[in-house]
Amino acid sequence: VAKVPQLAALPCLGVGASLSLDLPPDPAALVRRVGGPRFIEYTGKVSFSAVEPAVARIREAGAAVLFHPSYINFCGTFPNSTEWLAATDHQLSATGAPWFAQDCAYCFWSGSPGYSSQLGYFLPPIFNEASLERAVERVREVQAKVRVPVAIEPPPLTFVVGRMSMMTFLAKLAERADCALLLDAGHLVSYEMGARRRIADELEGFPFERVIELHVAGGRIESAGDEAVYVDAHHQAIQPAAWQMFEWLLPQLPGLKAVCFECEGADAEHVMSTLGRVRRSVIAKSANAELRRLVEDDRRGP
Amino acid sequence: VALEDQERVLLRLVFDPAFRVAFLQDPDAALAPLPLTPEERRDFVGLNRFGLQVDARERDGLVVGRLVASYPLTVSALSAFEPGLECLRPLAPPQLFDVPAHQRPPQFGMGLLALVQEHLPAGPEQALAMTLGHWELALAQAASEVRGLALSGEFTSAEAPTVVEGDWGSVALALAPFMAVAQLPMATAELTRRLCPCAPDKLYERLRGASLPRARLTELTRAQGQARLVLGRAVLREASRCDAIVTHRVMEVAPGFAPLLGHLDGTQSLHTLMAGLSKAGAPVALLGGFQDALEQLVTEGFLTLAPPSR
Numbered sequence: 001v002a003k004v005p006q007l008a009a010l011p012c013l014g015v016g017a018s019l020s021l022d023l024p025p026d027p028a029a030l031v032r033r034v035g036g037p038r039f040i041e042y043t044g045k046v047s048f049s050a051v052e053p054a055v056a057r058i059r060e061a062g063a064a065v066l067f068h069p070s071y072i073n074f075c076g077t078f079p080n081s082t083e084w085l086a087a088t089d090h091q092l093s094a095t096g097a098p099w100f101a102q103d104c105a106y107c108f109w110s111g112s113p114g115y116s117s118q119l120g121y122f123l124p125p126i127f128n129e130a131s132l133e134r135a136v137e138r139v140r141e142v143q144a145k146v147r148v149p150v151a152i153e154p155p156p157l158t159f160v161v162g163r164m165s166m167m168t169f170l171a172k173l174a175e176r177a178d179c180a181l182l183l184d185a186g187h188l189v190s191y192e193m194g195a196r197r198r199i200a201d202e203l204e205g206f207p208f209e210r211v212i213e214l215h216v217a218g219g220r221i222e223s224a225g226d227e228a229v230y231v232d233a234h235h236q237a238i239q240p241a242a243w244q245m246f247e248w249l250l251p252q253l254p255g256l257k258a259v260c261f262e263c264e265g266a267d268a269e270h271v272m273s274t275l276g277r278v279r280r281s282v283i284a285k286s287a288n289a290e291l292r293r294l295v296e297d298d299r300r301g302p
Numbered sequence: 303v304a305l306e307d308q309e310r311v312l313l314r315l316v317f318d319p320a321f322r323v324a325f326l327q328d329p330d331a332a333l334a335p336l337p338l339t340p341e342e343r344r345d346f347v348g349l350n351r352f353g354l355q356v357d358a359r360e361r362d363g364l365v366v367g368r369l370v371a372s373y374p375l376t377v378s379a380l381s382a383f384e385p386g387l388e389c390l391r392p393l394a395p396p397q398l399f400d401v402p403a404h405q406r407p408p409q410f411g412m413g414l415l416a417l418v419q420e421h422l423p424a425g426p427e428q429a430l431a432m433t434l435g436h437w438e439l440a441l442a443q444a445a446s447e448v449r450g451l452a453l454s455g456e457f458t459s460a461e462a463p464t465v466v467e468g469d470w471g472s473v474a475l476a477l478a479p480f481m482a483v484a485q486l487p488m489a490t491a492e493l494t495r496r497l498c499p500c501a502p503d504k505l506y507e508r509l510r511g512a513s514l515p516r517a518r519l520t521e522l523t524r525a526q527g528q529a530r531l532v533l534g535r536a537v538l539r540e541a542s543r544c545d546a547i548v549t550h551r552v553m554e555v556a557p558g559f560a561p562l563l564g565h566l567d568g569t570q571s572l573h574t575l576m577a578g579l580s581k582a583g584a585p586v587a588l589l590g591g592f593q594d595a596l597e598q599l600v601t602e603g604f605l606t607l608a609p610p611s612r
Contacts, residue, residue, distance in 0.1 A: 046542075047540065047544060077306055081544070110399060120364040131305055158357045159353035163345055227353075229353045231356065
């Protein structure tokens with residue numbers, strides 16, 4: 001952890017949930033429940049005005065807020081708009097988010113900024129050296145405009161272009177751009193299935209100390225004959241392979257500050273019961289004593 | 303490695319169905335004519351072909367589904383005919399992503415109209431579907447224009463409320479900008495009820511599973527006495543240099559109003575229009591109806607007031 005002191009100084013947020021701000025369940029109401037999320041992560045548009053009241057309610061309820069959009073190109077040859085980056089910085093400042101994370105993927109194409117939904121969803125980067133160079137450029141471009149540390153997340157995928165391993169790509173990107181990392185258990189499972197590789201075989205030199213946030217979310221397995229891939233689907237149940245990956249990662253992440261259950265579209269009781277399971281895993285397996293203590297306190301309640 | 307060339311191939315793999323099929327059959331042959339070095343080609347040849355197919359299918363549902371949401375009536379009508387909505391897939395080609403996002407719905411709409419002409423047999427059903435298509439395309443074009451101006455900073459404020467004060471009867475009237483006008487066989491709410499089985503954002507998925515029965519469209523071609531002149535105006539709800547939210551305001555009037563629209567060109571006032579109609583022998587009750595409709599159009603912002611030219 002000492003290698004990246006600016007990350008070590010970030011606040012520990014505990015266990016939280018990623019929710020939609022305009023659909024049930026109401027994030028602020030969940031925050032107020034015993035055993036509710038300690039922070040709320042939301043995805044949103046570049047303009048803050050539409051979500052400002054909902055964010056204010058969450059903060060009044062006592063939770064931290066993280067902004068996790070889907071419009072930043074953290075890879076590729078198409079640069080981010082300086083106006084969009086300025087608006088992002090404004091939103092981060094207004095929400096009080098201690099860091100800024102998003103998937104490393106194409107969200108827009110060509111010179112027209114936009115949201116990943118316009119491409120369907122995130123389009124994963126090409127894993128080779130030329131693409132890595134551009135990804136470093138993209139991350140630095142964002143770092144230069146936002147005032148909080150940037151964390152890069154591997155995207156969900158069902159196939160891989162390029163011969164560099166994804167974990168090597170991420171490790172090099174984090175080191176060269178000096179940024180943090182966010183790992184998503186389901187996305188890593190999607191990589192294992194889509195690339196037909198094992199994460200465990202690709203970890204030599206991986207900077208685990210840079211991982212500040214961990215996600216777990218629902219997904220589904222698509223199969224035909226001998227073929228199978230993982231499709232990210234937050235409204236569905238967490239796959240056993242994703243739970244396994246999640247629990248395997250926890251002991252390896254000494255700098256972990258936040259664990260997020262991504263559950264947009266799930267009902268309130270499912271969110272609460274899953275948060276309970278996530279907490280039990282964190283207490284039993286996390287390598288970060290501060291995070292364990294915080295989560296234990298939350299579990300005990302007031 | 304020229305990353306730009308590899309990016310173009312990646313985009314074609316997920317959004318160009320013909321190229322993807324060729325690649326899945328023989329990756330080397332599909333990549334051979336492209337400007338890639340052997341090293342760059344090797345980045346593609348080993349990819350998970352099943353995973354690529356799943357990705358492309360999922361993306362198609364989301365990208366086309368999103369574009370379809372601007373054309374609920376036309377797409378519902380198209381679904382009633384072979385080959386169903388599978389024919390929409392080529393309307394989201396890789397080139398679509400080279401144009402700014404706000405220009406994509408009109409581009410999609412022009413392709414959609416061509417498909418209606420191609421797949422619906424000539425006759426009343428095709429004529430109706432084309433009318434619906436032109437109406438929805440005009441709405442999409444108006445929204446695109448407003449969004450484009452807002453993003454370029456030329457149109458920065460949300461809509462100012464229309465203030466109608468004092469006697470404006472002698473002020474010249476003109477159709478507001480960013481308008482779409484069409485004569486439809488019945489009110490838009492009723493058309494939506496009869497043709498669209500669900501909300502626009504779910505329509506593509508729903509109609510691919512169960513297309514609209516053709517009889518529903520045929521029934522509409524026989525509807526009589528319910529025609530409406532429909533005016534739609536793109537309204538900027540929220541704008542910044544990054545993003546713009548545009549909605550439509552729709553107003554429906556009797557089809558007899560249509561000839562009057564041609565005179566709303568900024569040269570005539572309410573008084574001169576009424577005088578002209580009166581001189582042409584229009585009954586008093588009709589004149590009253592026209593006046594009410596014009597007042598409502600002004601109040602709702604569909605007509606702009608301009609000082610009379612000297």
